[in-house]
Amino acid sequence: MKLFQGPLLGLLCIQRCMLLVSGDIILVESGKKVTLPCKMEPKGLIDWNKNGVLLLRYSGYRRYLSQAAKAQGTDLSRFSVRSDTTNDLEVTNVQLEDGGTYTCGKDKATASTVQLFVYKVVVTPSDALLMSEDLTLTVKLSPEQVPGLQISWKKDEQEMGSSNSLEVKNVDLSHQGSYFCQITMDGGAGSCSTRISVAGFEPSPNIVYSSGLQSDTIPWDFNFNVRHMPHVKVVGGSVTYQSTTTDLVIFKNGTHCWPKDCPSSYSGSSLDVPLSDPRKGMYKLEVILELDKRERKLRRDVCVAVLTASKSSDDIIMESSVFLQCDINCIGDDGKLCWHSVNSDITECGSPGQKSLSTEVTVTPETLGEWSCNVMVRERKLISTSVTLELKPTILLDTSNNLFWIIVGVGSFLLLVIVMAVTISIAHCRRVRRAQKRAVLLQNINQQRRCKCNGFSPMRLKETV
Known part of the structure; x- marks a missing residue:
């Protein structure tokens, strides 16, 4: 073993x-x-x-x-x-x-x-x-x-x-x-x-193109319901233009709106900023979000772009040269300014991102009329303004010239004098004709009387008797 x-x-x-x-x-x-x-x-x-x-x-x-x-x-x-x-x-x-x-x-x-x-x-x-x-x-x-x-x-x-x-x-x-x-x-x-x-705001263009002549809106969209989200809350906000600041109005029930848009701006995921009188320049937008007692201030800068157009002179005559000027205070890198003639279908564009565009136009019957300056982004027109080329009227037809009104006044006075003189002359001629007719009529009556009395005067016969 x-x-x-x-x-x-x-x-x-x-x-x-x-x-x-x-x-x-x-x-x-x-x-x-x-x-x-x-x-x-x-x-x-x-x-x-x-x-x-x-x-x-x-x-x-x-x-x-x-x-x-x-x-x-x-x-x-x-x-x-x-x-x-x-x-x-x-x-x-x-x-x-x-x-x-x-x-x-x-x-x-x-x-x-x-x-x-x-x-x-x-x-x-x-x-x-x-x-x-x-x-x-x-x-x-x-x-x-x-x-x-x-x-x-x-x-x-x-x-x-x-x-x-x-x-x-x-x-x-x-x-x-x-x-x-x-x-x-x-x-x-x-x-x-x-x-x-x-949670935050959706990507949006940082330029809003406006005509400056009517109310406009700065779009500001979020990826959540800014007024009814149970976890993410908007607890503050403001819009600043130059030295003026407008605060977001926060109500006790958690709803909010911009002062000029209360209470019509209660859409779900938007905090669009209304501009009743849009002015060109930079607008600074801020909003404060809260999530699980954590706060974050989100900022966004938006430029309101206003387009202007002008011409070098109003005294336009045939074959003269006129310079057309188009300006905008801000434009995207993919945007460009273009002049376009409505009558002749002429188009001239500047470089992308160029804020000013000038063109020289020789006045002909084809180039007269409306010229529009447009902001184009990928062949799409975003905003437009225009000027009109028209021939300068002669002095006698130019209602904006003081001499025109002097001539009208003098002419009216002379016309009035002529009318009065003609009226007086016609009246005088009528009185003369009436006097002549009256004299002839009396002469005829006297002759008739002499013939009936055979040359004797009725007054004398009466005295004899």
């Missing part, structure tokens, strides 16, 4: 040493479920240890919890052996503190060793951000010492970084979305996905 005792002990040692070789490495994300293999026959008491401390003891369907593990604050309700055929340890809702070395065995003999690495993505300050905040994504691991660790970040299939922390400064709406991390290590790999939301 002594001859066989050495070989038997060697076989037993080899069997137990083979069980020790079965070491696994498992990488799991926090909050997930994981199963740690035991690979031991279901006979007798099975011990699961973590970092050398008894976690639980299992026999058949009976489970014995470790008081030492309880004393360390371990939530043993998340640990269980679901199958007595494999004695694998199942851990639900894995936490960072669950990371470590787990061993499965019986009778103080280790059958399986599992290295459990737990990782978690920590988002600072939150996965819901305000525009202009800084975002930090950090992969935390337990245990911290991970052999062969490599981490890479992606968003929208674009590489973002290759360290355990990813920082994004001054976030805007383009930074919201899903961020993916890929974690690799010796013997394991894992991935993560974190959804980030950003």
